[in-house]
Amino acid sequence: xxxxxxxxxxxxxxxxxxxxxxxxxxxxxxxxxxxxxxxxxxxxxxxxxxxxxxxxxxxxxxxxxxxxxxxxxxxxxxxxxxxxxxxxxxxxxxxxxxxxxxxxxxxxxxxxxxxxxxxxxxxxxxxxxxxxxxxxxxxxxxxxxxxxxxxxxxxxxxxxxxxxxxxxxxxxxxxxxxxxxxxxxxxxxxxxxxxxxxxxxxxxxxxxxxxxxxxxxxxxxxxxxxxxxxxxxxxxxxxxxxxxxxxxxxxxxxxxxxxxxxxxxxxxxxxxxxxxxxxxx
Amino acid sequence: xxxxxxxxxxxxxxxxxxxxxxxxxxxxxxxxxxxxxxxxxxxxxxxxxxxxxxxxxxxxxxxxxxxxxxxxxxxxxxxxxxxxxxxxxxxxxxxxxxx
Numbered sequence: 001x002x003x004x005x006x007x008x009x010x011x012x013x014x015x016x017x018x019x020x021x022x023x024x025x026x027x028x029x030x031x032x033x034x035x036x037x038x039x040x041x042x043x044x045x046x047x048x049x050x051x052x053x054x055x056x057x058x059x060x061x062x063x064x065x066x067x068x069x070x071x072x073x074x075x076x077x078x079x080x081x082x083x084x085x086x087x088x089x090x091x092x093x094x095x096x097x098x099x100x101x102x103x104x105x106x107x108x109x110x111x112x113x114x115x116x117x118x119x120x121x122x123x124x125x126x127x128x129x130x131x132x133x134x135x136x137x138x139x140x141x142x143x144x145x146x147x148x149x150x151x152x153x154x155x156x157x158x159x160x161x162x163x164x165x166x167x168x169x170x171x172x173x174x175x176x177x178x179x180x181x182x183x184x185x186x187x188x189x190x191x192x193x194x195x196x197x198x199x200x201x202x203x204x205x206x207x208x209x210x211x212x213x214x215x216x217x218x219x220x221x222x223x224x225x226x227x228x229x230x231x232x233x234x235x236x237x238x239x240x241x242x243x244x245x246x247x248x249x250x251x252x253x254x255x256x257x258x259x260x261x262x263x264x265x266x267x268x269x270x271x272x273x274x275x276x277x278x279x280x281x
Numbered sequence: 282x283x284x285x286x287x288x289x290x291x292x293x294x295x296x297x298x299x300x301x302x303x304x305x306x307x308x309x310x311x312x313x314x315x316x317x318x319x320x321x322x323x324x325x326x327x328x329x330x331x332x333x334x335x336x337x338x339x340x341x342x343x344x345x346x347x348x349x350x351x352x353x354x355x356x357x358x359x360x361x362x363x364x365x366x367x368x369x370x371x372x373x374x375x376x377x378x379x380x
């Protein structure tokens with residue numbers, strides 16, 4: 001997998017805003033940023049309202065995904081460029097989700113909204129409407145999605161990559177430090193997991209580090225390239241960022257994202273939990 | 282439904298429980314609040330912990346823990362950072378000047 005196939009720069013993007021067959025989509029949990037100014041021509045995807053089932057804790061189903069993309073005016077042949085705030089967490093989640101439903105031509109805008117804004121590139125408030133399409137999705141590709149039983153079975157034999165901050169990993173915090181700490185589940189991490197915070201894969205401006213830096217980062221943390229891998233975080237978006245780095249940038253073949261992540265695992269009855277740094281002292 | 286990990290709205294006032302350690306303040310450029318700045322919370326070793334975007338009034342807020350922290354702001358007009366020491370739970374104020 002080469003970087004050019006999965007990632008585009010802000011400069012390339014600005015030059016291709018009008019290119020036929022290229023659709024920009026901003027993905028965020030909080031879409032007020034989009035409403036206040038977005039990349040010209042970009043459609044809005046609301047992580048919570050568009051991508052999550054409104055009742056059950058799960059994604060919208062295949063039919064729901066088809067309806068969403070059809071309404072947004074995205075066709076099967078379009079190259080979709082995803083970007084968003086929070087260092088592209090939700091955009092990376094959407095990227096994984098597009099792949100899950102079989103859309104092949106999807107890329108991330110490197111650095112997302114942050115890089116775009118820091119560069120002082122144009123944003124506008126024009127309402128974006130595209131002619132509706134008849135989008136056809138595939139069945140979910142479960143080779144990239146992990147469920148809880150598989151995660152429990154993976155303890156000690158697959159790479160489990162916990163991408164939360166060290167304090168969440170150790171059990172000191174239950175959520176990232178920009179959120180109130182009021183979750184009910186237990187703190188800690190899955191035994192045998194290595195802690196490589198998602199942020200270590202990114203530069204300060206939100207762009208991904210080089211392949212060489214990324215290889216070194218995971219090797220140093222004890223990531224075993226010969227083993228299968230499951231990445232997780234709290235709810236599955238920061239781990240999508242790491243899933244992207246491991247599978248799409250570094251080319252590791254069997255990498256799954258566990259979207260249930262800590263909010264599911266930390267609430268299960270009877271599963272093993274490890275506290276502290278996880279390193280032998 | 283599980284909420285995502287996106288940051289809540291910055292600014293305004295919140296009720297802080299007796300156990301929470303909150304770091305909050307403004308990003309300023311020559312004394313004027315800077316909205317839309319990216320503020321990164323770094324721990325005592327300089328490791329990234331969290332990031333939020335300032336409100337139009339330049340406000341940011343983190344839910345941290347007692348200890349020494351650095352808050353670093355990035356904006357297209359310039360960057361800046363400040364150190365803050367949180368001795369215990371409560372609200373700890375800090376301002377960041379960008380240039």
